[in-house]
Amino acid sequence: MNLLENLNWRHAVKAYKANKKVSQENIDKIVEAARLAPSSSGLQPFQLVVIENQEIKEKLALTALNPDCMRNCSHVIIFAAWDRYTAERIDKVYDHTTEVRGLPKGRFESYTDQLKASYLKQPAEENFAHTARQSYIALGLALAQAAELRIDSTPVEGFDNAVTDEILGLQSHGLKSVSLMYVGYADTANDWIAPMKKVRTPKKEFLIEFK
Helix, strand or coil, X not given: CCHHHHHHHCCECCCECCCCCCCHHHHHXXXXXXXXXXXXXXXXXXXXXXXXXXXXXXXXXXXXXXXXXXHXXXXXXXXXXXXXXXXXXXXXXXXXXXXXXXXXXXXXXXXHHHHHHHXXXXXXXXXXXXXXXXXXXXXXXXXXXXXXXXXXXXXXXXXXXXXXXXXXXXXXXXXXXXXXXXXXXECCCCCCCCCCCCCCCCHHHHCCCCC
């Protein structure tokens, strides 16, 4: 199937089968799709946290808008962004880039100096708003990969970010949670939205063209 067929197939699942697990192979593919996502200046200012542990899911579910989804899905994937840009983080990314490409270390110094001059003077809140936006690109690709594998998913913002960060100790990694993705297999008897038609803004309203 092609991408558009996969996107038409997927929907935000509202109920999951608690006893049906996604294979590690397929979780790895979903994570890899997110890892390969583009990001501003190639900085990839976010990380993924994958949770299968039921005890942790139960703790996180206490703050979730739909707690049963979190409890019953196979895995919860958390998209967590850098709390802010730092010189060390920028240098680490570009040192890795030069190493992988066989280039001299510092090859991109003039560009990284521009990035530092732009980002490091910004307040942390403004930095985080930017890193968080980058993580949504990865979320979109992860959702598309899950759909290609015919694995059900739900993108989620309805949770307590501060509590999630505390439970997972994200502060110690310089990260803050942005969004979640539930992954698993739909409980078709209780997934009330499944039989409904997909609804999106009509193309004539969605698209503005200049020809």
